[in-house]
Amino acid sequence: MIEVHELTKRYGDTVAVDRLSFQVPQGVVTGFLGPNGAGKSTTMRMMLDLDRPTSGSVSIDGKQYRQLNEPLKYIGALLEAKAVHPGRTARNHLLWLAQSNRIPVSRVNEVLDLVGLREVASRRSGGFSLGMGQRLGIAAAMLGDPRIMLFDEPVNGLDPEGILWVRTLMKSLAQEGRTVFVSSHLMSEMALTAHHLVVIGRGRLLANLSMNDFISQNSHSFVRIRTPQPEALLDALAGAGISSTPLSDGGFEIVDGDPAAVGDLARDRGIALHELSPQRASLEEAFMQMTADSVEYRTGAEQKKEH
Numbered sequence: 001m002i003e004v005h006e007l008t009k010r011y012g013d014t015v016a017v018d019r020l021s022f023q024v025p026q027g028v029v030t031g032f033l034g035p036n037g038a039g040k041s042t043t044m045r046m047m048l049d050l051d052r053p054t055s056g057s058v059s060i061d062g063k064q065y066r067q068l069n070e071p072l073k074y075i076g077a078l079l080e081a082k083a084v085h086p087g088r089t090a091r092n093h094l095l096w097l098a099q100s101n102r103i104p105v106s107r108v109n110e111v112l113d114l115v116g117l118r119e120v121a122s123r124r125s126g127g128f129s130l131g132m133g134q135r136l137g138i139a140a141a142m143l144g145d146p147r148i149m150l151f152d153e154p155v156n157g158l159d160p161e162g163i164l165w166v167r168t169l170m171k172s173l174a175q176e177g178r179t180v181f182v183s184s185h186l187m188s189e190m191a192l193t194a195h196h197l198v199v200i201g202r203g204r205l206l207a208n209l210s211m212n213d214f215i216s217q218n219s220h221s222f223v224r225i226r227t228p229q230p231e232a233l234l235d236a237l238a239g240a241g242i243s244s245t246p247l248s249d250g251g252f253e254i255v256d257g258d259p260a261a262v263g264d265l266a267r268d269r270g271i272a273l274h275e276l277s278p279q280r281a282s283l284e285e286a287f288m289q290m291t292a293d294s295v296e297y298r299t300g301a302e303q304k305k306e307h
């Protein structure tokens with residue numbers, strides 16, 4: 001369990017993290033979401049004591065990071081910045097980490113197998129592809145068999161096979177009862193991976209809820225209809241007790257409506273339909289709405305659209 005309490009980080013005039021409080025439960029994947037610049041990496045660095053909070057605190061199983069003996073046995077992390085010396089082989093990198101945390105050397109081969117890098121373990125990591133580099137970072141994070149794992153944007157730049165592998169791995173780590181905390185700026189990716197969500201914008205907490213709640217609150221289905229006889233159709237819908245919302249393009253929307261019932265009704269009344277299409281509001285849209293006020297960088301066109 002990770003507990004973040006009133007965590008704040010300022011860089012000069014920039015408030016990167018602003019009185020953030022939340023807990024990360026064990027046994028599930030928790031997605032840490034926010035637009036670029038929201039403060040996700042800064043928060044994760046503070047969880048690992050790589051950055052000092054301006055105020056507030058983080059506790060890991062009730063302790064501060066610096067109170068942990070051999071921290072790799074408690075918490076493993078894959079951060080965005082590569083911490084691997086490019087001239088070192090994958091195996092030597094892991095051996096060096098293992099020795100500095102009193103982890104048995106036999107564990108190095110185990111993690112190399114787990115991430116599928118055994119065959120290339122004696123190659124210099126400087127020549128690794130992005131995907132291999134991510135696998136090596138994940139091997140390092142798993143070295144101490146920690147109960148808590150942090151991943152900062154782990155699928156960035158990976159191909160579909162790599163993305164699927166990371167997704168499956170994170171879920172299985174959580175199923176083993178670990179705390180898995182993973183940052184992303186992509187709602188669609190998190191919808192497939194995370195069970196719980198912590199959403200931030202401009203360093204502040206925007207939402208802390210289960211993925212099921214996020215989906216049920218934010219994704220609704222509706223039917224979009226267009227007709228050259230809008231008045232007749234509105235009349236027919238009202239007569240059948242179906243409420244509709246007009247759209248700016250002259251069409252209508254029926255929330256949770258049944259397209260077959262609307263189609264039959266229109267046919268019975270001799271009303272022509274030019275569109276009858278079931279739609280689903282996407283989670284990505286809901287996420288963008290939630291974080292709209294806290295997006296750090298925007299194009300001029302995007303800013304204009306809002307006004």
Ligand SMILES: Nc1ncnc2c1ncn2[C@@H]1O[C@H](COP(=O)(O)OP(=O)(O)OP(=O)(O)O)[C@@H](O)[C@H]1O
Pocket residue numbers: 011014015016034035036037038039040041042043185296
């Ligand atoms: N070392 C630093 N010095 C000055 N400002 C910083 C530093 N690190 C981060 N910031 C600023 O703090 C804010 C939060 O940055 P952070 O990298 O934590 O966001 P993020 O949510 O991880 O974004 P991204 O998805 O783009 O990595 C940004 O405005 C960033 O410019």
